[in-house]
Amino acid sequence: MSVIELRDVSVTFHERKRTVEAVKHVSLTVDKGEIFGIVGFSGAGKSTLVRTINLLERPTGGTVLIDGKDVTNVSGAELRDLRKRIGFIFQGFNLITNVTVGKNIEFALKAGGYPKEQWAERVRELLALVGLENKIDSYPSSLSGGQKQRVSIARALANKPEILLCDEATSALDLETTEGILELLRHINKELGITIVFITHQLDVAKQIFDRVAVMENGIVVEQGDTFDVFSAPKHPTTKALVERYLGIAVPPQLVPSLPEGTIVELRYKGESALEPLISAVAQRYGVSIDVLHANVEYFGAQAIGILIVLVSGGDGTLGRALEELKANVFGYRELDRAALAAARENAGVAGESADKEA
Template identity: 50%
Template sequence: MIELKNVTKTFNSAAGNVHAVQNVSLKIEEGEIFGIIGFSGAGKSTLVRCINLLEKPDSGEVLIDGNDIVKLSEKELRNVRRKMGMIFQHFNLMPSRTVYNNVGFALRKSGLSKEEKDKKIRSLLELVDLSDKTDSYPSQLSGGQKQRVAIARALANDPKILLCDEATSALDPQTTRSILKLLESVNKKLGITIVIITHQMEVVKDICDRVAVMENGSVVEEGRTADVFSHPKMPVTKSFIETAGNIGKIYELIKEDSPLTSLKPGEKMYMLTYTSVNTKDAIISYVSRTYNVNASIIFGNVEVLKDIPLGKLVVVFSGDKKDIDAAVQYIESVGIDTEEIK
């Protein structure tokens, strides 16, 4: 569907060259919701703009359905772009046009008759649940409503791809959720491939099938969302997981020597990370009984990554060192990651 091959983009400025995107190769399958997550300055916005060539890569190929669109003429490129919707962090609606005309603007070159356009615009506004706002101006809408109009506009030409550039970053958490729901239903109902650029872990967590983690212009990790975040390899991925839950707090508490994390002699603190495979088994109590160790859970967090639970527990084991080691070994053997953190 979308394939990036060795895409590189460098910006030259007086302050020096900025390697916004460095040799990125990605494959995004038809019909999936693909997340690209990274902190600001990671190059993700530039990367998504390379998909519709708002930024021309210095080198590399951008294949849409197998065609390298970098080689297209301006006119051919405009036709390709019409089949790719895009929504933005700041919505980018035309302030002088009503909601109706903002959506209608995208249909200008569709070749539809006036009646067909009218029907299309009304059905799009119904899809995004804004049928009662047709004659409002963008300035009269809330952020969430503006993004809904932008989504309707982006879908006007029946695109096969929808690019979302930080589409929820300017919205409050509740509105973010409703926009994500809308995107998810658009993906399911219309089968549109969605590429989401974000720095918000909850966005990726909620709706992305697969995710790529970006840092300094490169994709450092990529895979199914649950896999990437249950077994993070790179520090940047780990720090995103910390932003999602409160589990990162435990490291701070340890550093501050909080009474909560103080250990008596013979005690050991472990972080256990588990996914769906084993959530239903009573592992802690089994270990406790079998290996004669006491386990007390002092901290816990369960995330749901696109239908797959990802749990993290901070457990203090007390007992014989030998028993603790055996218990930990057992826990590892059932597929739970363990990490001694104190």
């Protein structure tokens, strides 16, 4: 069942006689209880799109539906009620710096019309949920980045929303702190049944918690689907670029001059497949040598996406057949050009020399 539906949504800004189409004819659905991701490079329109869900940005075209109801043009009391159902977590925490953690959460309770006699109990409950029970009287300036974001999450949950919107909620945090925030969001999603829409440019976030994902470029959703399916076999150039930035590997430049004769191949696999038995079987069957030069494996949920760069060498008669069998048993196969690798190494060397001279 869809809890959020965007139908042909567009957002256009007018700045100094210039028209900016931030979002262009986007249609997507978010199912109840899932974690839905919107990814893309900076300037893709992600933040503008997610703000149409709670009408912080009004669409200039199209329709926004929440639980099947058209809310595109609601205002006044209806808009206030809608926003009580939709929590928002900001990239920059957005806390009130001159009041305590507890008062920050009380501010959200007051704005949402939560019964005042229940504020104290609700604040304690929320701080326990995010693991900050002992910070109720602390000021935001005394907190770490991760703790500030936990307070932001507690505040977003103050009025028991059904939907939680996260705008680059981990981009200002280090890796270890990000892991903790993502684990907290998973817990909130599973235990409270809250639907989460999370926007990010970080595939490391996407692979850990997104059930489904939409990829944006220049205001358009260029690809969407199950997270593993989208990133294991990307179709659009933007998705491919995101995956390459995250998964991409290269032959170490220092190895290029010493590599023996043979064909350098990039192999990709996904899911339950593994390349080790295939490589061993092909090497034995055709009497060729297959040396692994570089490898990377990442897991999206419980499913793997792997890349190996191998050097295949052997007699002319068997080498071609060995390569054909490798190609037939992987979902991604690409032969790498030695001349290009050598040129890349030389360019890297020139760049290094220039940097040394400047230093």
